[in-house]
Amino acid sequence: MTQGTTIAGRRSSQRGWLLFLPAFLFFCAFFLIPLALMLQESLKNGFDTYAFIFESPVYGRVFRNTVWVAVITTAVCLAIAYPYAYTVNRVGPRMKMLLILLVLMPFWVSLLSRTFAWVGLLQDTGIINTYLQLWGITDGPVALVRTPFGVLVGMVHVLLPYMVLPLMNTMGEIDHGQLQAARGLGATPLQRFVRVFLPLSLPGIVAGCVLVFVLSLGFYITPAMLGAPANMMVGELLIQETQKVGATRASALGILLLAGTLISMGLLAAVWKRSARRTEL
Amino acid sequence: MSSTQVTHDDARHRAAGQEPAAVRPPRRRELSLRWMALWAVTSAVGLYLILPTLLIIPMSFSDSSSLGRISGQWTTRWYVELLEDKDWLQAARVSLQVALLSTVVATVLGTAATFGLFKLSPRVRTIMQGSSLAPLIIPPVIMGIGIYILMIKAGLYGSLFSLVVGHAVLTIPFVIVAVSTSLSQFDPNQEQAAAILGAGPWTRFRRIVLPQILPGIVAGALFAFVTSWDEVVVSTFLVSPEYRTLPVEMWIQARTTVTPVLAALSTILMVISTLALLGMFRLRRARK
Numbered sequence: 043m044t045q046g047t048t049i050a051g052r053r054s055s056q057r058g059w060l061l062f063l064p065a066f067l068f069f070c071a072f073f074l075i076p077l078a079l080m081l082q083e084s085l086k087n088g089f090d091t092y093a094f095i096f097e098s099p100v101y102g103r104v105f106r107n108t109v110w111v112a113v114i115t116t117a118v119c120l121a122i123a124y125p126y127a128y129t130v131n132r133v134g135p136r137m138k139m140l141l142i143l144l145v146l147m148p149f150w151v152s153l154l155s156r157t158f159a160w161v162g163l164l165q166d167t168g169i170i171n172t173y174l175q176l177w178g179i180t181d182g183p184v185a186l187v188r189t190p191f192g193v194l195v196g197m198v199h200v201l202l203p204y205m206v207l208p209l210m211n212t213m214g215e216i217d218h219g220q221l222q223a224a225r226g227l228g229a230t231p232l233q234r235f236v237r238v239f240l241p242l243s244l245p246g247i248v249a250g251c252v253l254v255f256v257l258s259l260g261f262y263i264t265p266a267m268l269g270a271p272a273n274m275m276v277g278e279l280l281i282q283e284t285q286k287v288g289a290t291r292a293s294a295l296g297i298l299l300l301a302g303t304l305i306s307m308g309l310l311a312a313v314w315k316r317s318a319r320r321t322e323l
Numbered sequence: 324m325s326s327t328q329v330t331h332d333d334a335r336h337r338a339a340g341q342e343p344a345a346v347r348p349p350r351r352r353e354l355s356l357r358w359m360a361l362w363a364v365t366s367a368v369g370l371y372l373i374l375p376t377l378l379i380i381p382m383s384f385s386d387s388s389s390l391g392r393i394s395g396q397w398t399t400r401w402y403v404e405l406l407e408d409k410d411w412l413q414a415a416r417v418s419l420q421v422a423l424l425s426t427v428v429a430t431v432l433g434t435a436a437t438f439g440l441f442k443l444s445p446r447v448r449t450i451m452q453g454s455s456l457a458p459l460i461i462p463p464v465i466m467g468i469g470i471y472i473l474m475i476k477a478g479l480y481g482s483l484f485s486l487v488v489g490h491a492v493l494t495i496p497f498v499i500v501a502v503s504t505s506l507s508q509f510d511p512n513q514e515q516a517a518a519i520l521g522a523g524p525w526t527r528f529r530r531i532v533l534p535q536i537l538p539g540i541v542a543g544a545l546f547a548f549v550t551s552w553d554e555v556v557v558s559t560f561l562v563s564p565e566y567r568t569l570p571v572e573m574w575i576q577a578r579t580t581v582t583p584v585l586a587a588l589s590t591i592l593m594v595i596s597t598l599a600l601l602g603m604f605r606l607r608r609a610r611k
Contacts, residue, residue: 058442066436068492
């Protein structure tokens with residue numbers, strides 16, 4: 043009997059690998075090999091390309107700017123997504139549906155269209171500046187587009203769903219018995235939130251922050267459209283290098299960006315393991 | 324001893340919702356104030372999510388060649404200009420071709436792979452499923468440059484093939500996620516019952532499994548299609564004058580100026596995707 047199941051199990055597992063194989067090969071050919079080729083290309087002149095990048099003040103500024111924009115975007119996303127996700131879990135089913143639909147909107151309206159809308163809103167002759175002057179609030183146009191502010195507004199708009207969704211899921215799983223117990227023991231609303239609700243929502247906060255941070259690092263369209271050349275991010279620099287100079291330095295930039303992404307993900311995994319161990323205890 | 328007992332009793336009363344009447348009014352006022360603040364933030368975020376995108380519609384009808392300047396005069400001339408320019412139509416045709424082909428590739432490979440995954444041990448499955456999501460996290464500029472170098476080395480740069488495989492790599496994860504969700508709700512005992520009754524593997528798949536996981540496959544395919552139709556960054560590395568997709572064409576034009584023609588095109592695309600979404604909802608409701 044036991045032998046029968048193992049043979050059947052092995053046969054089923056063999057068939058499983060067979061079905062998995064085509065996608066795996068495809069994945070190797072068009073995902074792993076390209077990454078390997080990029081690494082090889084970046085090392086074409088040995089480590090000189092990397093040395094050049096690390097020594098150049100221009101590239102250094104782009105890297106610092108990228109990390110900085112990613113950090114601010116993540117912080118703003120968290121600050122506005124947290125109350126939003128909290129409300130989603132506290133309202134009736136119809137309202138909940140509406141709020142979730144609003145968050146999912148980015149998945150059916152193209153990123154380009156939304157970026158164009160922001161240009162029309164924020165540029166010097168755009169809607170916001172027209173009304174600011176019409177109502178006499180300002181004399182001339184206020185610089186909104188081609189500024190770090192423009193980039194931030196656009197990026198938070200695109201990345202907000204990636205913060206709201208994990209927060210919403212985690213908050214939905216919080217056991218309200220624990221909050222009631224805290225209330226029963228005399229905790230004030232603020233104490234209940236800080237000591238009970240916030241720690242329980244921490245996995246969602248971590249997941250959302252890492253997701254938004256990692257996705258921000260590689261952003262191209264939004265900063266290129268709404269930012270100034272002085273606020274350039276790595277993604278845009280990489281494309282410019284490829285188009286104007288060639289693939290070697292761009293590949294090195296790609297490897298550095300990849301390293302940043304993987305390090306962020308590794309940190310997530312580490313935090314995850316620690317928090318999992320803590321809940322077990 | 325008596326003091327601890329009192330606090331205990333008190334706690335039990337409150338937990339059961341029996342609070343002393345005197346405490347209630349201030350707490351409720353405080354609560355509603357907190358709710359008002361929460362609602363203010365939530366509505367502001369909701370408006371921020373939807374309003375700018377909807378404003379593209381009036382922008383596309385405004386009679387000013389500068390996007391976002393509201394002159395008070397309305398026109399449809401940007402739409403006329405859009406439809407008269409054959410480049411857009413050509414780009415849309417290429418995009419449709421790429422999206423359809425890459426959706427077929429991604430759906431077939433992704434569905435087969437997910438079936439394979441469910442026959443493996445749970446531990447191996449979790450690892451494989453996790454790593455198959457990598458293309459979603461790796462920045463698209465990196466995927467773009469990698470595939471670009473590969474295609475130059477293989478002599479396939481500028482081909483339709485390069486765009487199709489580039490998009491398929493990006494969209495296979497969506498198919499795997501969607502089909503996995505469907506398959507995890509499927510009871511494998513049904514397949515065994517059919518096997519005992521003498522159904523071969525192909526019949527079992529077609530008559531038992533497929534009808535039940537079809538919604539997952541369709542959802543995955545749709546997501547793959549929409550993603551490919553919208554993809555800009557990886558495509559930027561791969562397009563040639565012959566095969567230029569619609570988003571890349573839009574992006575190239577937008578780099579010089581964002582014209583009202585682009586707003587008109589965005590509006591048309593938004594209307595199409597909204598109709599498709601509503602159609603899908605109706606279809607699902609009709610089936611139920």
